[in-house]
Amino acid sequence: MQNKASDKRNETAKKVMGLLRPYSGFLLLSLLCALGTVVTTLLIPILSGKAIDHMTGQGKVDFPGLVLVLKQIAVVAAGTFIFQLIMNRINNYITYSVTRNLRQQAFEKLLVQPVAVIDRESHGDIVSRIVTDADSFSDGLLLGFTQLFTGIMTIIGTIGFMLQIRVSIALVVILLTPVSLKVAKFIAGRSYRMFSAQSRDRGELTEFLQERITLSDLVNQLGYREKTREEFLEKNRTLTESAMKATFYSSLTNPSTRFINALIYAAVGVAGSLVAIAGGITVGQLSSFLGYAREYARPFNEITGVVTEMQNAMACAQRLFAIIESKPVENGTEHLPEKVEGKVEMRHVDFSYDPQVKLIRDLSFTARPGETVAIVGPTGAGKSTIINLLMRFYDVNAGEVRVEGRDIRELDRASLRSRYGMVLQETFLFSGTIRENLMLGKPKATEEEMVAAAKAAHAHSFIRRLPKGYDTYLAPEGGSLSQGQKQLLCIARLMLALPDMLILDEATSSIDTRTEIRIQDAFHKMMKGRTTFIVAHRLQTIRDADLILYMEQGRVLEQGTHRQLLEKNGYYAKLYRSQFVTEGA
Secondary structure: OHHHHHHHHHHHHHHHHHHHHHHHHHHHHHHHHHHHHHHHHHHHHHHHHHHHHHOOOOOOOOHHHHHHHHHHHHHHHHHHHHHHHHHHHHHHHHHHHHHHHHHHHHHHHHHHOOHHHHHOOOHHHHHHHHHHHHHHHHHHHHHHHHHHHHHHHHHHHHHHHHHHHOHHHHHHHHHHHHHHHHHHHHHHHHHHHHHHHHHHHHHHHHHHHHHHHHOHHHHHHOOOHHHHHHHHHHHHHHHHHHHHHHHHHHHHHHHHHHHHHHHHHHHHHHHHHHHHHOOOOOHHHHHHHHHHHHHHHHHHHHHHHHHHHHHHHHHHHHHHHHHHOOOOOOOOOEOOOOOOOOOEEEEEEEEOOEOOEOOEEEEEEEEOOOOEEEEEOOOOOOHHHHHHHHOOOOOOOEEEEEEOOEEHHHEOHHHHHOOEEEEOOOOOOOOEEHHHHHOOOOOOOOHHHHHHHHHHOOOHHHHHOOOOHHHOEEOHHHOOOOHHHHHHHHHHHHHHHOOOEEEEEOOOOOOOHHHHHHHHHHHHHHHOOOEEEEEOOOHHHHOOOOEEEEEEOOEEEEEEOHHHHHHHOOHHHHHHHHHOOOOOO
């Protein structure tokens, strides 16, 4: 288990190094600045030792020599400041550029993933990965750049300076160093697993919050607040526990290494004092040596903290890479012509969302160019699933779906979907103005075309009454607009785009009866010459359809025109008469 986690961590680290490759020039410059920072920092203890030696002796102070050393210290300190400033600017640029690219890659991968792939994932967890995990990754990476480079160089530099002053005392420091490293490695390995659990629990809590906030009206309506509170407390408790464990293990690193480094510092002090008493080194040199011992210990404390943060960063990066490297579903290469006639076929199609639960079985039908195909049946019959297959949101398990005689798996998805226009029972509006939402399907439409489409959808009158008309800004999911108004905007958007084929899934379900009758007239004009698929529960809206498919449990049990199915007196006739019991029905 531990080896597996270690392999994953190493693999993730290699991928991160690959992301850094385009910034190799900046990395080199950062390393040079780190080197400059270390050199100037390590010059100060030796200059301080010289200053002390200028103040010791037979009761006299060498003021000219002392002033010169103090000037040198001031220059060196200024150099340290400049090097560190440049290094921090470079490291900030590298870190946030890499994080931006990583987040961009993850989001772009989501844009090309089929709905089937996204539906299998927790949406809140996906959001948590792209936002929260990316931020945690950048924090760890920045800390690594800022302290890791300088820390390693400081260790090497201090060893060099200590060896120059006194080899025997330097060996005491060097020989005791592996103890500190062993402790850091032991704790870091456990921290990684804890941080992975913390990231997972944070994603689950984000998903829960997103769902409950979106459905807040329903939560209050159903009296589900207390249950929601209990569920939140449980998930919050789980996240708190995993976060506390991760923090606890990571917090052990610094005090443990500090304790060991304090012992090393004490050993150096004792050994150095004995050598100074014997006349082996001056007081100033002993002071310099103790300064270097302190400088030598400081990077170990910082690096162990960096290592802990890097464990968190690697755990977060691994979750992001899981999105970026998810296997894409193959996309076709062929493109439909600019104008299609609209012949659509399903041939012996089998499909199910869950392999254990059969849904669509041996489904076949043909929609000829310009025909209207209505799909009816009880809830769960598979009506909306047919729409998902037509749009290739999901791929069939067996059989084929053909448009213009071509298997849609051979077609480019964008080419296929651009030929359809959809209005669904669930409305889809983006944050932005009404104008921007209406023109999504036809960005180059004129003002007159947009207003004409809104009038045809009977949306113009309520848009005009809004504070800024067509420039009124809509909050996410339509803001304060009523469900009916949102649906009218979606209908207007479709009427403006006017694609070659239409899909209407309960397109007027949230609209009052009088407005619905008017819109149905506009729909009939729009549908003329266009292949149209209608999913309907209210059967009066599909009596003029060229083909009606009656479905139950994923199978088409009857198909024909309205009159033919009534004469057959089967499933459709029974459903129809259950809605209309008036004479002549």
